[in-house]
Amino acid sequence: MIRIIYASSATIEFTESKLMQLLGKARQNNGELDVSGLLLYAKGNFFQILEGDEQKVDALFNKIEQDDRHVSVVVLDRAEIKKRAFPNWSMGFRNLESFDRSQIRGYNDFLDRKLTAEEFGDIGDEVISLINQFRTI
Numbered sequence: 001m002i003r004i005i006y007a008s009s010a011t012i013e014f015t016e017s018k019l020m021q022l023l024g025k026a027r028q029n030n031g032e033l034d035v036s037g038l039l040l041y042a043k044g045n046f047f048q049i050l051e052g053d054e055q056k057v058d059a060l061f062n063k064i065e066q067d068d069r070h071v072s073v074v075v076l077d078r079a080e081i082k083k084r085a086f087p088n089w090s091m092g093f094r095n096l097e098s099f100d101r102s103q104i105r106g107y108n109d110f111l112d113r114k115l116t117a118e119e120f121g122d123i124g125d126e127v128i129s130l131i132n133q134f135r136t137i
């Protein structure tokens with residue numbers, strides 16, 4: 001198994017209903033592929049972890065990367081894993097716009113900014129640490 005963690009920037013305004021539409025499809029597809037993970041959204045930026053069978057995760061990521069609802073897709077980590085961090089979530093989701101950020105350890109203002117692809121690359125460790133705070137095991 002592998003995991004891929006990436007960051008990207010939305011190209012459209014993601015209302016709650018657009019996010020729910022995206023998630024509905026993602027959960028349905030991921031369930032069929034046995035891919036699990038988490039999607040975070042804040043200030044027009046996405047952070048996502050996808051985990052599961054290597055070929056399935058790579059193929060899914062290639063599809064997601066081409067989705068024109070986001071750009072500047074930057075891979076922050078791609079690694080082999082023995083165990084999933086989000087085994088029970090076909091795609092967990094947190095909209096950090098409406099999330100009590102005081103609950104986020106080491107809160108970083110990158111959540112408030114619209115970052116460029118290059119800047120995402122520079123803060124990979126912080127994004128990974130943020131995602132890990134939501135893990136279910």
Ligand code: FAD
Nearest residue numbers: 021022025026027029030046048063064067068069070091
């Ligand atoms: P279809 O059955 O043809 O579904 C396509 C559907 O996707 C459309 O009906 C529509 O609801 C939606 N859609 C696609 N493109 C657009 C668009 N430009 N504008 C509006 N709606 C559109 N997919 C997953 O399967 N798993 C994921 O974890 C996942 N995560 C994503 C994370 C992000 C940040 C983004 C932007 C997309 C994500 N997607 C995910 C969606 C993915 O990019 C594909 O749109 C989706 O997998 C297509 O599903 P399908 O092959 O079943 O195609």
